[in-house]
Amino acid sequence: MSDDVLFEIENLSKYFDVENKKKLRAVDGISLQIKRGETFGLVGESGCGKSTLGRTLVRIYEPTSGSIRYDGKDIAKLGRREAKEYASKVQMIFQDPYASLNPRMTIGDIIKEGMKIHKIGNDKDRTDRMCELLELVGLSKEHAQRFPYEFSGGQRQRVGIARALAVNPEFIVCDEPVSALDVSIQAQIINLLRELQDKLGLTLLFIAHDLSVVRYISDRVGVMYLGSLVEVANAEELYLNPIHPYTKGLLSAIPVADPLVENSRKRSLLEGDIPSPVDIPTGCKFASRCPYATSDKKEGVPPLHDFGGGHYVACFNAQSLINSMDEGNF
Template identity: 60%
Template sequence: MDEKKTLIEVRNLKKHFNVGRGLNLKAVDGISFSIKEGETLGLVGESGCGKSTAGRTIVGLYDITDGEIIFDGMDVGRLSKTEKKQFTRAAQMIFQDPYASLNPRMTVTDIIGEGIDIHGLHKGQERQKRIYNLLELVGLRREHANRYPHEFSGGQRQRIGIARALAVEPKFIVCDEPISALDVSIQAQVVNLLEDLQNEFGLTYLFIAHDLSMVKHISDRIAVMYLGAIVELASSHELYEHPLHPYTQALLSAVPIPDPEVEKNRKRIMLEGDVPSPINPAPGCKFQGRCRLVQDVCRKNAPELKEVRPGHFVACHMVK
């Protein structure tokens, strides 16, 4: 069986925001990973850890501060105008808030058709036929085409957002917490839809979320992010069965288990303190102020992300 090729490779990516007075907010501070064609990489972490900023930077919504993004052999930071248009077609995004991301003054036809028009993919009847097909593909009906976003439920609006992303026939989609704003009863439907679309069209996903149980369900591999850095990266099964970084262990200990006896007796790892400021983080390990294993070396030197088991990478001085 042929090894799938790497579609996107992120190398030491940084995204800093100037917040005035000569200060920079280091939202993404040197992350590296790759995603193969047809694979789903889950990106998890607490709110404010930089995962959404990473996704937006990868698809070009934010300029890169430093580092490289190699997409299908192209350096995204050095694309010509024509190549950048090709990239924006190949890499799409599904946003967290399905209402804020849809223009309330545009009909569903206009929302889905916008990308088709920009890239000159279909015109006239072919364009309308394509829009109808996309609506049916995501579980909506043709008569929805002439309605406005406010006429739909949250789950339906997210399906419109998915149809918009699919309209230009992308290879890669960043799913930025696509289910966090939805009712629990709808979340599984949307995740199953994303999986079906991936199987049908060979899509590659970066799936950003904070719901670890859902990430396990959809992801082939999972990267755990803390304060702008990746602290652990492994296959979905390996990460859940053998979490090695103390932050990952704490996150997983908070995931409910659907067995009352097991849930009642298991030990939770409670993190002390707050997430430090990304504007002026202390030297050394970013997790040092909340870690139960902290040593002097953690306060002096930032740990590198190293492979400690086959395919299992950890950034921790205490993990050998």
């Protein structure tokens, strides 16, 4: 693993038991590298496994199979001390800024809690650090004695960011951190995250539904479909030259503010039904909706085919996609 790679994920899967002894394949055979200092955006429909992947990285969930290497170390083989150190280095900002905060605790105690658990400094040091973090995220030390219900959604999310930063992490999973906020507040939180990343040298996994937001904040973007990655590329490359039919369908659904452009542009419509994540067919999960699928039934998850320049697409019939690109259909 090269020095610039922080996370190396290999064939990672996370299954959940459901009724009738079946398995819900939330994350299914994902291989991915996240580079140090970058923002990796993760997009896809609800239920595709984005949040499950993020929660598996921070060890809220234990993987069913596969491996996660952080800074060259397999996190499944960490000792107790190393595991606690990993927990401080890898933090999470949750989607709901209210449900993720303890309503019985003051804002100051919420931010200091992680420092107490990881035994960072004495009480005065923790209080000073808490006040510093409140200022850093755009609040003030006067807010420390208030409770979560006294804040707006945007302010609560700032508290969530401060709590994540309290233990000096290197990597933060941002699990749809702006989806529950007003549009006017979303931009403030996104800009705050970018400023903090530049100032503190953070690495971010940014999970979201809003494709425009992901394009703005991300260096690279991965597209998930039913627990698997179907396309990975640099942000601008993915948005300007999408290759996988699913990615094209997602991007074509982004509305354009100009009504003349919106009414005249060509859309890529996806046909067919989404398979059940409990009863996924063998082979390519997108085959029932793909115009390039063949009658050949192949086992396993389609491999990521390298289209050059760090642009990867999961497809058994990569040559068909190449031919379509040559014909100007992409």
